[in-house]
Amino acid sequence: MNRRNIKWLPILIAGIFFAYQYFSSEKFVNPETGRKSHVGLSTEQESALGLQSYQQVLAQAQAIEAGPESEMVKRVAARLASATGTAGRGFDWRESLIRDNQVNAFCLPGGKIVVYSGILPIAQGDAGLATVLGHEMAHATSRHGAQRVLQQNLAQTAMTGIAVSLSDMDYDKQRAVMGALGAGAQFGILMPFGRQHESEADRVGLIYMARAGYDPRESIRFWERMERSSSAQPPEFLSTHPAHGQRIQQLQGWMPEALEEYRKATQR
Template identity: 35%
Template sequence: MKKGYSMLAGVFTCCFFIAGCSTSPTGRSQLKLYSNSQISQQGTLAFTQIKEKQKVSTSGKYNRYVQCVSTAITKHAPKKVFGGKWEVVVFDSKQVNAFALPGGKIGVYTGLLNVAKNQDQLAAVIGHEVGHVIAEHGNERMSNSALVGVGLQVADTALKSQDVKQSKVIMSALGVGSQVAVTLPFSRIQETEADQIGLELMAKAGFNPKQSVELWKNMQKASNGEKPFELLSTHPAPQTRISDLNKHMASAIAVQAKASDKPSCRI
């Protein structure tokens, strides 16, 4: 049994060692196995599929408003992330959600506009989503998933080759462990990182960074207290998110004070 556990430990030690081959905008170690062109192609394909399945809003006022905020934000995204004109689509749905994809794609659901009460709060959401793209979190998630999958296969093979008793039980536990100990916390780290990048991005664009905190207060109210335990959630709890945002607020306010842009986006 000890040999089996040693092999498992070795597999995941190698995984985490390999994961330090790249660095995020905040200085965090990342694993990125795919090229930018591959990830952009995947983002474009996913966006096309979403547009085919989701109802696109034809509201002129919603589209102008979301486009205005998105343009102000993406203007300050590094050109190496995407050098063209970002495609922005508003989806007619009650979902309180938005997303950005590699390849210059942004989607906003009309339900979000009931919670993000002004241009600054909407900018906080879009800045956060574009932050995911800037930090190449899509590449990182795909790479991490591939690595965990390979690790599980290698571990399974090692256990069987050593005729370890109860290998199925161990593999089952390892699968759960990889989900709770790797995948979910990994996503929370990415969310926090995207918040930090998005806060600076919205400040550079001239939006009020303090409104990012008000946004999450609104989100908390809108959820009616229905929030899973943070340990098993891919997103930080609203209070944790607010606390983390406040840690970077002073520097974001200083950035906004120097911003030459003064957005004026209204529905």
């Protein structure tokens, strides 16, 4: 085997392992959007990691366990959990309100929800809170975390194969090449993948809130309030989150479907 072939051998081996990782991974179909994907974790692994992270957050935070704000979080989360249907089946839904001025909320895999009190003034009530919680719960039911694990594993496999094939290159040149490839993977693959997840969570979350009996048009008003409260945003291509204007435009496009769900929910 000549030296040129030896240089390509690590890439070939990495390619075979890449294909094995992808095609042997679990397939998942989002029941709301029909989008097909592959995931890098089982539902049991997701739930275990989600519970571990949830316990770590609560151990370092001051939870608000009673009062009207806590009751609102519990009420909205319960209605949304019922609206997730088959996607949320098997989830152990729990919610906690944290005393913290951060404008933030998230839902961990398996259904562990954390709301920071700083987001409540922007939510301005149940429907506003349903907007953000529906979005975060949609990330969990859509298994976005498990999809990202597989995507990152695949990227790491590819980068490792290339790095080994370049091992006899001058160190500075090797760093430059790997840096360029890393940036290309980040901006060309991982970040667009993240934006796809954000848009899917917006769409599915909109359906959840409408199905739970919350007016989906409040989602537009919520994101408008978020836009007014936010500092300057990075350009959309540098962020995994869509710009507020782009997000609102997408929500308006999905609104007819959401309003039909809302009509059905309010006529029961």
